Amino acid sequence: MSEKHAVAENKALELAEEVRAHRSADHPVSPQFISRWSARSYSDQPVSDDTLHTVLEAARWAPSSSNLQPWRFIVAKTDEQLELFRSFILPGNRIWADKAPVFILLASSKLNDKGEPNGAHAFDTGAAWGTLALQAHLLGLSTRAIGGFDRAKAREVLDVPDELELLAVVALGYRGGLESLDERFHDREKPSPRRNLSESIIEAKARA
Numbered sequence: 001m002s003e004k005h006a007v008a009e010n011k012a013l014e015l016a017e018e019v020r021a022h023r024s025a026d027h028p029v030s031p032q033f034i035s036r037w038s039a040r041s042y043s044d045q046p047v048s049d050d051t052l053h054t055v056l057e058a059a060r061w062a063p064s065s066s067n068l069q070p071w072r073f074i075v076a077k078t079d080e081q082l083e084l085f086r087s088f089i090l091p092g093n094r095i096w097a098d099k100a101p102v103f104i105l106l107a108s109s110k111l112n113d114k115g116e117p118n119g120a121h122a123f124d125t126g127a128a129w130g131t132l133a134l135q136a137h138l139l140g141l142s143t144r145a146i147g148g149f150d151r152a153k154a155r156e157v158l159d160v161p162d163e164l165e166l167l168a169v170v171a172l173g174y175r176g177g178l179e180s181l182d183e184r185f186h187d188r189e190k191p192s193p194r195r196n197l198s199e200s201i202i203e204a205k206a207r208a
């Protein structure tokens, strides 16, 4: 690991004041999970190919049903590729996402090796998104997933085969200051809270 990456990783393992102001864990957990959040602002700093590959490498090691690895990453990083993505990202998201230096369209193969439906493909590609986002965070980058894009248009523009389901676009880049973000989003540029863990846990019980 490079010194630059080690510094970024140490930072991700600290809870910055802005994170502590909005988030607290109900139970002990590695700070990397709490300090990741989806900022909308991006700086002009480019993302190197090495960094991008490390982010995708983390996704590669996600678990998947029968190790089918259904995830596919359609990457945009040149001006021409970014412009293609902007053509199908919905206007409300473009207000902030237009400044992202990299987009990754997360596609997922719906079929297994025998051409049969893989019922777990979206679950598995979602797991890959989770590891990708955490690795980006550990490298000092921000990610924000975008479900608000025109899937039919993306398929047409990028010539994506029917066998791949288009799940989300991920914007990736180094976080910028508020001056780089449209003021309509300033109030929301902060870590979001979570409901209490107890509200998500359902005690298993047999039907009476």
Ligand SMILES: Cc1cc2nc3c(=O)[nH]c(=O)nc-3n(C[C@H](O)[C@H](O)[C@H](O)COP(=O)(O)O)c2cc1C
Residues within 6 Å of the ligand: 036, 037, 038, 039, 093, 144, 145, 146, 147, 148, 149, 168, 191, 192
């Ligand atoms: C599948 C998916 C789709 C999303 N779509 C959008 C979107 O279209 N626009 C947007 O601004 N944020 C989008 N988000 C970001 C979520 O709103 C955000 O992750 C959530 O509020 C939790 O905040 P955090 O990631 O900062 O912890 C999406 C997230 C996911 C996982």
